[in-house]
Amino acid sequence: MHHAPRPCSVAIALGSHDLTVADTTADLYSRGMAPLVVMTGATSPTSAARMPLGEAVHYRRRALELGVPESAVLLESEARNTGENITKSRALLESTGVEVTSLLLVSKPYEERRAYATLRKLWPSVDAVCASAPMTYDDYVSAIGDEDLVVAMMVGATQRIIIYPERGLIIDQHVPAEIHAAYGRLCDRGFTGRLVRDESRTEPRRV
Known part of the structure; x- marks a missing residue:
């Protein structure tokens, strides 16, 4: 922020x-x-x-x-x-x-x-x-010790920013097209462990 x-x-x-x-x-x-x-x-x-x-x-x-x-x-x-x-x-x-x-x-x-x-x-x-x-990203990954976990958590956080306003849980935030695209690519590569899986119809559109 x-x-x-x-x-x-x-x-x-x-x-x-x-x-x-x-x-x-x-x-x-x-x-x-x-x-x-x-x-x-x-x-x-x-x-x-x-x-x-x-x-x-x-x-x-x-x-x-x-x-x-x-x-x-x-x-x-x-x-x-x-x-x-x-x-x-x-x-x-x-x-x-x-x-x-x-x-x-x-x-x-x-x-x-x-x-x-x-x-x-x-x-x-x-x-x-x-x-x-x-x-930095590299320093953060070193501190956590698990890059796959960090990326999966980031993907999950991005999904929630996109879908949670519809559910009344957060205020709406603008998500640029390049972030949608990065989100989609990381999902395609398997970093899906922290996604919200219920109500799949509301899963973010991948641009």
């Missing part, structure tokens, strides 16, 4: 298999960009082996190791998708009396746009700044 980090009411780290999300959140906290962070996420097929205790729990552990104090971390350990990450984090913040006018939404680099579109649909009143690890 090319957002410049700036101080916000809270940072929300969206759960995943990627601990660099926790690293980025801890860095933003250390730079004074948010006085409070929410680690959110249960487990998923891609994170269960790497994070058996749950994404939020492992995120929290990493943040504490990196110097974020316990008092600055809230734990939301039930969310199983991006929509729940946002709605359950919002409910947690409201239940603890935290006033939120702006937030840092921290995700994997290739999930920034979908995370933003989800937030705008589910929590439109809050001002959002997206953030992720500033890494």
